[in-house]
Amino acid sequence: MKKLFCIVVSLLAVQIVFAQITVPIPATLEGSIFNLKVQKGTSEIFPGQRTNTIGYNGAQLGPTLILQKGETVTINVDNQLDDTTTVHWHGLHLSPANDGGPHTPIMAGNTWSPSFKVMDQASTYWYHPHLHRKTLNQVVKGASGFIIVRDPAEASLNLPRTYGVDDVPLVFQWKTFDESKQIVEMDEVDNEVLVNGVLKGATLNLPAQVVRLRLLNGSSHRYFNFGFSNNLEFKQIAGDGGLLDAPVAMTKLILAPGERAEVLLDLSKSLGQKLLLQHFGTELPMGYPGGMMMMMMGGTENMMGPLDDTDFDLMQIQVLAPTPNAIGSIPPALITNTPLSSNGAFNRDLTMTARPQMSMTNFFLNESKFEMNTINFKVSKGAAEVWTLTNQTMMAHPFHLHGNSFWVISVNNRKPAANLLGRKDVITVPPINGAVKIVVRYDDFSDSVTPYMYHCHILSHEDNGMMGQFLVAPLLSGTHDNLSKEKLKFYPNPADKMLVFEISEKSLEKAKFQVIDVMGRVVLEQQIQVINGQGNIPVEQLTPGTYTAKMLLLGKLYAGVFIKQ
Ligand SMILES: [Cu+2]
Known part of the structure; x- marks a missing residue:
């Protein structure tokens, strides 16, 4: 009886410990100059134990960077690790030098300050180290943070966007801890899951209204298959790089490592209730890490982790009173996406x-x-x-x-x-x-x-x-083996004042046209209107000689040679 009592007491204690932990919301940074310090620290992930971690402006994870589309920002990254790092702005449309890949290392003690115009659509992005052969090491120890881009199209929609209240970023991370609760630099056999840096099972308070969750699978290896208790329906409004045309209703959502989704959840009739955000590993397709993996015929690699192919709770949601000006309904339409054409690609x-x-x-x-x-x-x-x-x-x-x-x-x-x-x-x-x-x-x-x-x-x-x-x-310059080429036919050839070309493409489009001399110099470059497969090039100013002409139209390269009299 005494033993049973002890078990009951300890179970209660565990429940109380979990009930007291709330899901932390990362701080935000806004403006045109951002300062990030990547540093080592320790975090109390397990009660009473210190885990060595890496974070930006703190011991683990980092502040959420709020960027406005169209604005120019400078981000100063101060490397206070005793190791080289890089910071990759995952998902942002940037020049290669600003992208933060393995070719832009930040040595220990140095600061890297990329400056760029925000060109992206409103969505949820993230940042993390990307040093070759060190990415796993630094990311699993906690180095990553959210980026939220805002733009006028998103701002014009009636969507939840009060950060940390009805618009909450949530990063989910599978990790491997050893017996002393230190993070192990391997990801084949993950044994724990963190939500915003705390153990799964913590509580998030949300108001009884339409709320927006920005979900990021920040894991190094495993997938998540998200769903709510009672098979509650939710609606995805954005994928990695922008809003969808319309909300997509679903009850389960699979996210790969690195992938993001913004979902709306209507809690307006759930005041006072508790619900659960869960992971349904048993429903992941075969071969998706975190679910059932292929049986290795005679293989020696045991790639199954203790939580693989299982279902478990990620987070409790406690529904509290709605806020003033609460969003009460989900808009039926969002934006109009125009996918890239693959014609002539x-x-x-x-x-x-x-x-x-x-x-x-x-x-x-x-x-x-x-x-x-x-x-x-x-x-x-x-x-x-x-x-x-x-x-x-x-x-x-x-x-x-x-x-x-x-x-x-x-x-x-x-x-x-x-x-x-x-x-x-x-x-x-x-x-x-x-x-x-x-x-x-x-x-x-x-x-x-x-x-x-x-x-x-x-x-x-x-x-x-x-x-x-x-x-x-650069477009057209140099030789590109990767474009299908069609011959440009010219007349008259040789030409004196005006050169006419003819191609098989009959659409009405503007093309980029270049004339290159025998030395490889671009001597003429302009936009040309192509009408019914024909266009005119003024060549009067060119010195007599042989020239190569190149034209890019609808993703296809055209080339030909002509003589100027
Ligand atoms: Cu892979």
């Missing part, structure tokens, strides 16, 4: 493989590993490309592209689910010959030195080389 294939084929740790992109000094390919600025991502491995891989959003054309040859139809920067490529087609176009930044990255966002895979890099080359 160059096709590029990226294939994910494992060696040996059943390996769950050793992955390749196009049969190669990331090399700091190897540029894998060049992309022409302004030219659309369709990338076909094929996964020949036994597990799902979340593909992440730097510097720009992309649009998903198909997943396993089918139209993507409605919640994937907005701007994306992370997309899951399903296992066992899964295929995803995306369309990308880099319109704004070119750089002949600093590349953009593409990689798997499972951080042990990334650190182990499941990554590549590409340069964005």
Whole structure:
């Protein structure tokens, strides 16, 4: 009896401890100059125990950066670690030099100060280290924070946006702790889950009205399959890089590592109630880390963690009184997205493989590993490309592209689910010959030195080389093997005053036209109106000689040679 009493008391004590923990909301930073100090510290994640962590402006995680579209910001990152780091602004549309990838290291004691114009749509982004072979180490120890971009289109909608009240950022992270409650720098066998840096099971107070949760899977390896108790319906309004056309109703939402979603939850009839945000690992598709993994035939790698293929509570929601001016309903429509056209796009294939084929740790992109000094390919600025991502491995891989959003054309040859139809920067490529087609176009930044990255966002895979890099080359200059070329036909040729060209494309469009002399210099560059497949180039000013002409129209490169008399 005494023993039973002790158990009851200790269970109560555990309940009280959990009930007292509320989900912390990160502080915010706003304005045009942001100061981030990345530093080591300790955090009390387990009661009475100190865990060594890394954070920005604190011991763990970091402040939420609130950015306004169209404004120019400077972010000073002061590295107070005794190690090199970088900070990648995950999802933001930036020049390669500002992107914070592995080529922009911040040495210990140094400050990096990228300055850029915010060009992104209102959505939820994040920042985290991206030093090659150190990304896992620094992210799992706690280095990451939210970025919220606001813009006029989002501001004109009747949506919850009072930070920390009816608009709450929530980062969910699988982690591995050792017996002394220290974070282990590996992610194959995660044994705990944190929500905004505290153990799962903590409480979030929300008002009885429509609320917005900004969900980020900030894990290094595993997926989440979110849902609420009683199968409560919720609506996704934004994906990685912007609002969707309309809210998408759902009861479950899978997020890959690095992926974000904004969801609305109508709590207006739930005053005084408690509900649960839960993870449904048993319902993850086969081969998605966190769910059931493939059985390794004769394999020696045990990749299952203690919480894999299980369901558990992530967070309690306590519904309190509504706030004044509460949002009472969910708008039926949001914005109008215009996906990139894939007409005339160059096709590029990226294939994910494992060696040996059943390996769950050793992955390749196009049969190669990331090399700091190897540029894998060049992309022409302004030219659309369709990338076909094929996964020949036994597990799902979340593909992440730097510097720009992309649009998903198909997943396993089918139209993507409605919640994937907005701007994306992370997309899951399903296992066992899964295929995803995306369309990308880099319109704004070119750089002949600093590349953009593409990689798997499972951080042990990334650190182990499941990554590549590409340069964005200026439109038309140099030679590009990656554009389909069509011959420009000229007449008269030789020409004296006016050169007329003819192409097969009959649409009415403006094209970018360049004339290059025998020395490779661009001697004429202008926008040309192409009408019914024809256009005029004034060549009177050119000195007599032989010239190459190049034209980019609807993502397709045209080239030809003419003689000026
Ligand atoms: Cu991977």
